[in-house]
Amino acid sequence: MLVKEKRKKKKEQREKRKEISFKIRIFFLLASFFLPLASQAQCAMCRAALQSNENTVQAEAVNDGIVFLMIVPYILVALVGFGVYKLKYSKK
Template sequence: MRFKIIFFTIGLIFLPTLVEAQCAMCRAVLESEGSEATAQGINDGIVYLMIFPYVLIGGIAFFIYRSFKKKKTSNS
């Protein structure tokens, strides 16, 4: 049960309703061009690329948790 609460909390932290992923320099350059579609496309690309490190770390943490849980149940 505690494991589900932790994942739910992490999900709420990393899934905000509005994500602004551009740095100040990228935003200034893209806004000066006047093309809102280009700025939105760059922002979406940055958010998309941010997903993979979190998925990898989450997968590794899951396998570590599962291996510790198997060791604990086999020792009991």
């Protein structure tokens, strides 16, 4: 009798988690549709400096900076992935 009650309780808990998960998904879906996506690619000063056709060296420097800033997160993700890989397969 006790086992059946535990199974029933676990089943109810799973159903509640599924319902909460579904509600969260719906919330994020609606939020992504209704929240405006007003973003700019650069700050106002960078855009003003890069819109002039005179200074191409400055534009190249900004592009190099963007690439440098983009590389760091990829390296961190790769290191974390490698660490997880080593932890998972070092036990065998």
